[in-house]
Amino acid sequence: MKPFRYDRAGDISGAVATLAREPAGAFLAGGTNLVDLMKLGVVEPDVLVDVRRLTSPAIEDLPDGGLRVGAAVTNSELAADRRIRCRYPVLSQALLSGASGQLRNLATTGGNLLQRTRCAYFYDTTTPCNKREPGTACSALEGCNKDHAILGASRHCVATHPSDMAVALTALDAVVHVEGPAGGRAFPITELYRLPGQEPERDTTLEHAELITAVDLPPLGFSSSSRYRKVRERASYAFALVSVAAALQVQDNVVRDARIALGGVAHKPWRAHKAEDALRGRPAVEETFRVAAQAELADAAPLRDNAYKVPLAGNVMTRTLLDLVEAR
Amino acid sequence: MEITLRADGSKHRLAVDPRTTLLDALREGLGIWGPKKGCDHGQCGACTILLDGKRVNSCLALAVAHDGAEIITAEGLATDGELHSMQRSFIENDAFQCGYCTPGQIVSAVGMLGEVEAGWPSHVTSDVSGGEVSLTDEEIRERMSGNLCRCGAYANIVPAIREAAEGERLT
Numbered sequence: 001m002k003p004f005r006y007d008r009a010g011d012i013s014g015a016v017a018t019l020a021r022e023p024a025g026a027f028l029a030g031g032t033n034l035v036d037l038m039k040l041g042v043v044e045p046d047v048l049v050d051v052r053r054l055t056s057p058a059i060e061d062l063p064d065g066g067l068r069v070g071a072a073v074t075n076s077e078l079a080a081d082r083r084i085r086c087r088y089p090v091l092s093q094a095l096l097s098g099a100s101g102q103l104r105n106l107a108t109t110g111g112n113l114l115q116r117t118r119c120a121y122f123y124d125t126t127t128p129c130n131k132r133e134p135g136t137a138c139s140a141l142e143g144c145n146k147d148h149a150i151l152g153a154s155r156h157c158v159a160t161h162p163s164d165m166a167v168a169l170t171a172l173d174a175v176v177h178v179e180g181p182a183g184g185r186a187f188p189i190t191e192l193y194r195l196p197g198q199e200p201e202r203d204t205t206l207e208h209a210e211l212i213t214a215v216d217l218p219p220l221g222f223s224s225s226s227r228y229r230k231v232r233e234r235a236s237y238a239f240a241l242v243s244v245a246a247a248l249q250v251q252d253n254v255v256r257d258a259r260i261a262l263g264g265v266a267h268k269p270w271r272a273h274k275a276e277d278a279l280r281g282r283p284a285v286e287e288t289f290r291v292a293a294q295a296e297l298a299d300a301a302p303l304r305d306n307a308y309k310v311p312l313a314g315n316v317m318t319r320t321l322l323d324l325v326e327a328r
Numbered sequence: 329m330e331i332t333l334r335a336d337g338s339k340h341r342l343a344v345d346p347r348t349t350l351l352d353a354l355r356e357g358l359g360i361w362g363p364k365k366g367c368d369h370g371q372c373g374a375c376t377i378l379l380d381g382k383r384v385n386s387c388l389a390l391a392v393a394h395d396g397a398e399i400i401t402a403e404g405l406a407t408d409g410e411l412h413s414m415q416r417s418f419i420e421n422d423a424f425q426c427g428y429c430t431p432g433q434i435v436s437a438v439g440m441l442g443e444v445e446a447g448w449p450s451h452v453t454s455d456v457s458g459g460e461v462s463l464t465d466e467e468i469r470e471r472m473s474g475n476l477c478r479c480g481a482y483a484n485i486v487p488a489i490r491e492a493a494e495g496e497r498l499t
Binding site: 001003004005006028031032035036039040048050052076079080085086089092093096097099100101102103105106224235236237 | 329345346349368369370373379382383384385389390392393436439440443446447448449450451456457469470471472473474475
């Protein structure tokens with residue numbers, strides 16, 4: 001591992017100021033992804049600013065009925081929180097479907113949002129990768145791409161975002177709070193992530209030295225009717241081939257409202273607005289769900305090895321919505 | 329950098345390079361060989377320790393980031409020369425072959441039972457919004473999925489953990 005300087009600031013503004021002066025530095029929280037990437041030489045920061053003890057480790061009730069999750073809350077604590085389990089079960093299920101017990105005990109909310117793709121070429125420093133080394137090439141485009149994106153990719157990058165938690169948060173319209181050199185701001189999680197375009201080295205819209213401090217879960221009348229379904233190559237402890245986070249509001253057997261996001265299909269957690277639009281006001285039956293899924297996947301552009309993801313995503317979306325109807 | 333670790337009940341001051349993981353600090357710095365370096369990437373679980381009471385992969389935790397931490401390894405589970413009930417149960421159930429993953433399995437199982445006692449659900453818990461968690465074999469397998477055994481001793485690891493859990497409930 002390349003040598004680096006370790007720095008622990010006294011507070012959030014100190015950490016932001018320190019990193020702002022270090023263009024090749026990075027924040028460190030749980031470290032479960034960053035330390036691994038540093039061992040492999042995929043990322044080589046020369047300074048680590050430790051923020052694990054600076055951001056909040058608490059989950060607080062908000063006056064509007066929502067919840068505020070501090071960036072240092074671990075994945076385990078978030079998944080086990082009674083309020084999350086009852087009011088936002090999709091989030092608890094998404095977290096529990098990711099990683100292992102040991103990793104969830106170290107990994108934080110802020111760090112989970114910022115984990116890097118698991119594209120094998122990104123990890124393999126002997127191969128070209130535009131995300132790792134801009135301007136080289138995308139090895140996956142013509143290579144082994146069974147795990148890669150079917151929506152929103154570019155010829156510069158076909159990687160997928162690996163987080164399960166972020167898929168649930170995307171369905172739930174979560175709001176991300178950050179502190180940066182220019183002050184604080186808050187924005188919907190859909191504005192945190194971006195498509196690769198010509199700059200696949202940028203996973204998010206964050207500027208250098210901007211620190212995620214908290215994530216808000218807005219109140220949603222039907223978020224208790226939500227669930228996460230993940231398909232992977234092993235029964236446990238594997239990244240998603242395809243996953244679906246969904247919340248559904250049904251009244252008199254008609255879909256009143258829905259929130260759907262897909263994982264494993266794009267450079268970002270994929271909010272399925274087209275499917276949501278196709279559901280509202282329609283009968284809550286399998287045919288409606290299939291049509292909605294097809295509406296979302298009409299733009300899918302599969303690669304050589306991942307065409308299976310298109311019907312898989314459609315089936316998983318349909319099944320998840322049916323599960324929610326049957327559980328009522 | 330100078331840090332303090334409390335490992336298996338003893339307090340240590342040690343100087344570490346910022347690159348040192350807790351795993352290397354324990355093994356190379358303190359001569360505590362229980363945590364094993366299997367994959368060194370958080371994938372196999374052989375390095376599992378209890379860090380401030382929670383099971384974690386010590387290969388992914390930088391020592392400098394855990395200054396002052398309380399650590400328990402497989403070697404610190406025994407009390408007054410008596411093996412921990414989980415250690416006894418692994419022996420009685422022949423829950424290992426080569427033994428390389430065993431310290432990590434045992435520490436992980438102890439940490440896992442604490443999580444069950446705290447009411448934490450798992451991926452196979454049918455209703456996460458429900459109350460009690462019952463420790464079925466399916467629950468044990470899912471919760472222990474972060475510990476790999478290349479000898480494939482799972483068929484005995486699961487009953488070993490079940491028996492230790494049942495024993496604890498009886499006492």
